[in-house]
Amino acid sequence: MSFQKPSLLIFLFFIVKINSNAEENFDVRQHLCTVTRYHVAKDISENSFVPSNINDQCTPIHLNLVARHGTRAPTKKKLKQLEALSTRLQFLLQNVEEEKKSLHNIPAWLSGWKSPWKGKHKGGELISEGEAEMYELGIRIREKFPELFKEEYHPDIYPIKTTQISRASASAVAFGMGLFSGRGNLGLGRHRAFAVTSESRASDIMLRFHDCCQNYKAFRKSQEPFVDKLNKPLLNEIAQELAKRWSLNFTTQDISSLWFLCKQEASLLNTTDRACALFSPSQVDLLEWADDLELFILKGYGNSLNYRMGVPLLEDVIQSMEKAINAREGLVPGSYEMARLRFAHAETLLPFSCLIGLFLDGSEFELILREHPLQLPPKPPQKRIWHGSTVAPFAGNNMLVLYSCPDNNSSKYFVQVLHNEHPIRLPGCENSDVCPFEVFKERIAAPHLKHDYTALCNMESDQTEQTASRFLLTGYSLSKITSYTTVVGAICTLFLAYLFIAFVKF
Numbered sequence: 001m002s003f004q005k006p007s008l009l010i011f012l013f014f015i016v017k018i019n020s021n022a023e024e025n026f027d028v029r030q031h032l033c034t035v036t037r038y039h040v041a042k043d044i045s046e047n048s049f050v051p052s053n054i055n056d057q058c059t060p061i062h063l064n065l066v067a068r069h070g071t072r073a074p075t076k077k078k079l080k081q082l083e084a085l086s087t088r089l090q091f092l093l094q095n096v097e098e099e100k101k102s103l104h105n106i107p108a109w110l111s112g113w114k115s116p117w118k119g120k121h122k123g124g125e126l127i128s129e130g131e132a133e134m135y136e137l138g139i140r141i142r143e144k145f146p147e148l149f150k151e152e153y154h155p156d157i158y159p160i161k162t163t164q165i166s167r168a169s170a171s172a173v174a175f176g177m178g179l180f181s182g183r184g185n186l187g188l189g190r191h192r193a194f195a196v197t198s199e200s201r202a203s204d205i206m207l208r209f210h211d212c213c214q215n216y217k218a219f220r221k222s223q224e225p226f227v228d229k230l231n232k233p234l235l236n237e238i239a240q241e242l243a244k245r246w247s248l249n250f251t252t253q254d255i256s257s258l259w260f261l262c263k264q265e266a267s268l269l270n271t272t273d274r275a276c277a278l279f280s281p282s283q284v285d286l287l288e289w290a291d292d293l294e295l296f297i298l299k300g301y302g303n304s305l306n307y308r309m310g311v312p313l314l315e316d317v318i319q320s321m322e323k324a325i326n327a328r329e330g331l332v333p334g335s336y337e338m339a340r341l342r343f344a345h346a347e348t349l350l351p352f353s354c355l356i357g358l359f360l361d362g363s364e365f366e367l368i369l370r371e372h373p374l375q376l377p378p379k380p381p382q383k384r385i386w387h388g389s390t391v392a393p394f395a396g397n398n399m400l401v402l403y404s405c406p407d408n409n410s411s412k413y414f415v416q417v418l419h420n421e422h423p424i425r426l427p428g429c430e431n432s433d434v435c436p437f438e439v440f441k442e443r444i445a446a447p448h449l450k451h452d453y454t455a456l457c458n459m460e461s462d463q464t465e466q467t468a469s470r471f472l473l474t475g476y477s478l479s480k481i482t483s484y485t486t487v488v489g490a491i492c493t494l495f496l497a498y499l500f501i502a503f504v505k506f
């Protein structure tokens with residue numbers, strides 16, 4: 001028993017060591033939720049998952065890609081928010097000066113700060129960093145699957161689909177330029193032309209299903225006050241901490257604008273020593289969690305409609321694989337599609353990830369199948385799987401690679417799922433990244449495919465109310481929700497007082 005003490009000491013030493021390393025290695029660029037850059041997200045180390053070995057006798061025969069657009073400029077609405085922040089910061093600094101308090105405590109960049117995007121009137125477009133992300137992704141995919149991309153280009157062999165939103169279609173073009181570079185006769189890069197097709201925005205139920213789904217729009221709207229209430233106490237706490245630390249009277253609105261600025265600076269300008277430096281690592285952890293929570297509730301597992309409305313996309317993916325199998329078995333002569341490449345949005349990628357059951361643990365997959373709600377991702381320092389930075393960074397993507405394994409006794413076709421180019425566990429397929437096609441179809445896809453888009457989206461439903469009350473029941477204290485009865489009571493009292501005064505006067 002004499003070894004127990006030293007081992008305990010060593011153990012404690014390790015804990016301390018790990019913790020101090022965590023502080024030292026803290027890089028805010030890995031905590032930016034959906035504003036995280038792809039090269040950062042891709043390298044966030046996966047847990048201890050060991051991908052399957054795919055037998056040498058298996059060959060990839062088809063690939064489905066669902067990608068989010070690359071890094072984009074802030075949208076017009078957000079540009080305005082930053083301009084407002086500039087005015088607000090000057091106002092706060094002025095107050096400090098008027099109170100004759102010293103400014104030396106306050107970060108120098110704050111005085112006279114102007115939005116880096118001041119004077120820019122249009123927003124939301126793919127920026128050059130985003131182009132590079134997509135272009136390089138195209139090159140890497142071709143290198144990784146030479147068997148799939150050796151064919152001469154034809155739009156039916158490599159259909160490229162995008163939404164009508166320019167950052168998505170520009171992403172598709174940048175990707176295609178990488179994928180087909182050196183294969184054509186245009187310019188020094190020997191580029192070639194290729195087709196990129198879109199459905200009309202008003203009816204794109206394959207890639208912009210959220211925009212055509214009335215029930216989803218109603219749900220989102222109904223959840224806004226709920227999400228705000230969820231975030232408010234946390235923003236308030238941070239506002240007070242920051243107000244104390246920097247002697248500036250920050251409001252929760254200021255904190256949310258400064259956090260937004262931090263994300264934009266860190267992601268687009270690679271600047272982490274300004275707005276981001278106002279926050280401590282643990283404050284960043286909390287702000288990131290608040291973003292992740294919102295993403296979960298509005299676009300992820302928080303509500304089944306969020307992902308069910310993606311059934312047309314899932315159906316398209318399964319059909320494309322079945323067609324590839326039939327073509328291979330000679331059932332459909334002349335049909336040689338090798339890859340179906342899709343470029344869209346976080347609102348497309350996230351639901352798709354949910355439909356194939358990514359980022360769940362085993363028991364949660366069962367809950368989803370039985371239509372039971374999931375717990376919200378827990379507050380740090382508790383660990384969670386659901387991180388916006390990895391589930392939907394800029395250029396985030398899922399690839400479903402169909403393999404033919406003629407010599408395999410258990411199945412002839414397998415699906416491998418890659419998330420951000422790395423094999424990922426499928427809780428619906430015994431936590432393997434490689435799933436027999438039949439199992440993938442029956443166990444993962446079929447439970448969703450029995451639903452119908454039109455019915456889900458356009459029928460009268462009481463789904464929204466159900467969800468709101470459901471969250472309230474999961475034990476999240478929403479701090480003080482102003483009591484409706486108190487307000488009513490106060491109004492009545494005032495009215496009586498008025499009557500009383502009127503009566504006395506009379």
Ligand SMILES: *[C@@H]1O[C@H](CO)[C@@H](O)[C@H](O)[C@H]1NC(C)=O
Nearest residue numbers: 054055058405408409410414
């Ligand atoms: C093929 O079958 C064997 C056993 O039947 C299995 O171990 C292997 O993982 C299978 N899958 C692939 C993709 O090779």
Ligand SMILES: *[C@@H]1O[C@H](CO)[C@@H](O)[C@H](O)[C@H]1NC(C)=O
Nearest residue numbers: 095099243247248249250251
């Ligand atoms: C801070 O701002 C609030 C309202 O925004 C105001 O009521 C309060 O007096 C201010 N405090 C200081 C110290 O300026």
Ligand SMILES: *[C@@H]1O[C@H](CO)[C@@H](O)[C@H](O)[C@H]1NC(C)=O
Nearest residue numbers: 029129266269270271272273
């Ligand atoms: C971003 O900044 C870090 C230092 O903080 C540097 O190592 C890295 O090369 C920069 N990245 C780019 C793309 O400029």
Ligand SMILES: *[C@@H]1O[C@H](CO)[C@@H](O)[C@H](O)[C@H]1NC(C)=O
Nearest residue numbers: 055057406407408409410411
């Ligand atoms: C597959 O089945 C055949 C005969 O049915 C057998 O000879 C072979 O060893 C099996 N292969 C594997 C990998 O189990």
